[in-house]
Amino acid sequence: MESRPIIVCSSFKFGDNCASTCSCVQANSESCSNVDGTCRCKSGYTGSNCQSACSSFKFGKNCSSTCKCVQANSQNCNNVNGTCMCKPGYRGTNCESNCDDNTYGIKCASQCTCNAVNSASPCNKVNGTCNCRLGYDPRQNCGKECRLPHYGESCLLPCKCNTKTASSCNAFTGECVCRPGYVPPSCREVCSGYTYGQNCSTNCTCVPENTRECHPVTGGCTCLAGWRGQNCQLECEDGTYGDECAKECNCQGNQFKTCRKSDGLCICSTGYGGENCSKPCAMWRYGSECLGRCECHVNNSISCDTITGVCTCKSGYISEFCEGAIYMAPDRSSVVVEAAVGSVVALLFIASAVGIGLFVMMSRRKRRYGEVAKADTNGLTVTNQTYNNTEFNQNEAEEPTYENMATAKTQPSETPSSGNAYDTAEKTKTDAALYGNVEVSNPALPPANVGGEYESVTLTSGQGEGGLYEALRKQSSTDTSLYTGLHFDNKEEKGAKKSHSKKTQNKKKPAKLPKPSGSQSSSE
Structure with a gap:
């Protein structure tokens, strides 16, 4: 049996005939298995595809190692070899040390630039910010004081004024230095009271009553209409008016004097009026503007x-x-005559007035006693017959003056000085008797001044007009007896005896008076 040759796949290939590609992140992977494609990660990475770096403070093969950094001062460590990455302001293998003074930043690599004199402490080791003394600006590296609108520590406090009208702010206290024309310390109000300048400390030179405004900054005077001059001390010249006296008066009348300096209103010569001063004053008018009324x-x-x-x-x-x-008067003599005539006329007028007054008074008295009946007087002659031949009866009279009054028959008086036909008459009612002080039956009453209208009357037989009242004295009250102390004198009956009449209450006949033998009488 023949053996097959061993085939090694190229990187990141695997499988039969290396026909498949590995899914690894090749930058983080060393290789992958050529059999099944499993990724083999580089040191410092992990994950099935080597897609993740080691977590914080982990490093090495498969992130299995822990960094030795002081984590509070470190940002992290290298995920491959574990080297510590210090935060700004720290240094050392494991970030265990602060930066030296006047250095700051990552790895303490930067140098501070703060003004050492105005610095309170070394600069910030992280960002290099200067720690200035109070009133100095850190943004200026403590080289300059704080400026508007801030003051104080690190220039963080707002100044105590309107920063728009302040020229500066005290870097240490926050008090403002106002711009010229504004009132310290707030700088919110404009100078007043004719002052101007820095802190409103300079007095304006304008004439106040002629000035609209004193400029708060420069002290320049703005005059009221009708005034001019640097200090508004000059009135507009005749014929001009208004602001800066720039307008000309429009008063074209023949009697033109001038116009009002403030608004151009025509001011006419005395005796003339009208819009243009061309009209003389109307009847019964006079003066300036014809305002006077004659x-x-x-x-x-x-x-x-x-x-x-x-x-x-x-x-x-x-x-x-x-x-x-x-x-x-034509001459002096006529004046004298006129004066004399005037005096006579005045005297006649006074006499007429007195006569009228007496006539009215007598008329009233006559009306008052008009119903009293006349009787025989036994020969007694009285010139004024107003009460002559009078009789009184017991009947109640309409006039209360003679109420319940009656007289008895009397005889001529024995005494020459008391020839009064009534001096013995007795009063029947003391509060309204005609003759209240002849003989009063009630001695407790006052003897004389009972309140009679006439206190004493003296009749003289044969005397001239008005004899009845020649000794008349008027009292203040007329409510009671008319006459008190009435007497008649008969000088011829010197040997006659005085008789007294008795009060007769129920006597119906009128009393008869004795007739005196003589015609002359004298008053007591």
């Missing part, structure tokens, strides 16, 4: 001055506003 009395005035408002009076009138009439 105070002249229209009916007594001819005109009113359109400039001053002074009134021109018609003939016969005088005073500032033509309110008073005047009388033009």
Whole structure:
């Protein structure tokens, strides 16, 4: 029997006549079996087709070995030979050591560039970042201070202001330095109160009342309409107005004076008005813009001055506003005569007024006692007959003044000085008697001033007009007796005896008075 020759397949071929191809990842495989195609992996790989590298910290044939690296400081180890791959910032065979100062990165191969003076510590060993002192910027390798909009440690804190209106921010405190024209520390408000510049510390030189704005940065003055000049200290020249006095007045009237500096409104000469100052003031108007109203009395005035408002009076009138009439005397003597006539007229007027007053008073009194009946007076003569021949009865009168009053027959008085026909009459009711102080039956009452309208009356026989009231004194109240202390004097009956009448309550006949023998009487 003949033996067959042994055939060796080429790489990654197997089977009969090496007709099949192995499924191994050839880059990770050494070869495959030429019989069945089984893959033989390279060191550091594993899997049926050698498709996977060794897992972390494994290496060698079939990944059967474990790396010796410090895994916390290592990224991994080489899957073939187990060499440790250190993380940035570490070094050593097994990644057991940190990078030296001022070095950083993988295998500590990089050099730090931080400013040593402004650095708080060596740079970061992983990425080389500088550890700056407070207020210095790590991005600038601690060579410069923090800038807007940050400050503080590592320049990580936001500044304490409006960064758009701040020129800088304190790298250490966060306080801002505002741009000129803004108020510190927030830099959110514009300078006010006519100040400007850095921190609003400079005063504007503008005239405030003529200025619209002082520029917060430059201090330049923006004038109100009607003013000009660097500090707004100059008014627009006549004939110009508006902002920067750039416009010309349009007041073409014949009486043109000027226009208002602010808006060009025409300002007319005194006594003229209208849009273009071409119209004189209307009647009874005067002054600037014809705004004044004349105070002249229209009916007594001819005109009113359109400039001053002074009134021109018609003939016969005088005073500032033509309110008073005047009388033009021909000479001095006529003035004296007129004064005398005026005095006489005034006296006549006063006398008439007094007479009318007395007439009215007497009329009222007559009406008051008009129903009192007249009786025989036994010859007693009185010039004023108002109460002469009077009788009183016991009947109640309509007028309460004589209520329940009656008199008895009396005799002529024995005493010459008391010739009063009624001085012994007795009062029947003390609160309304006609003669309240002749003889009062109730002595407890006041003797004189019971409240009578007339306290004392003296009648003189034969005396002239008005004798009845010549000694009359009016009291404050008229509610009670009309006369108190009424007396008649009969001088001729000096030897007559004084008689007293008794009160007669139920006597119907009127009392008769004794007739005095004489015609003369005198008052007590």
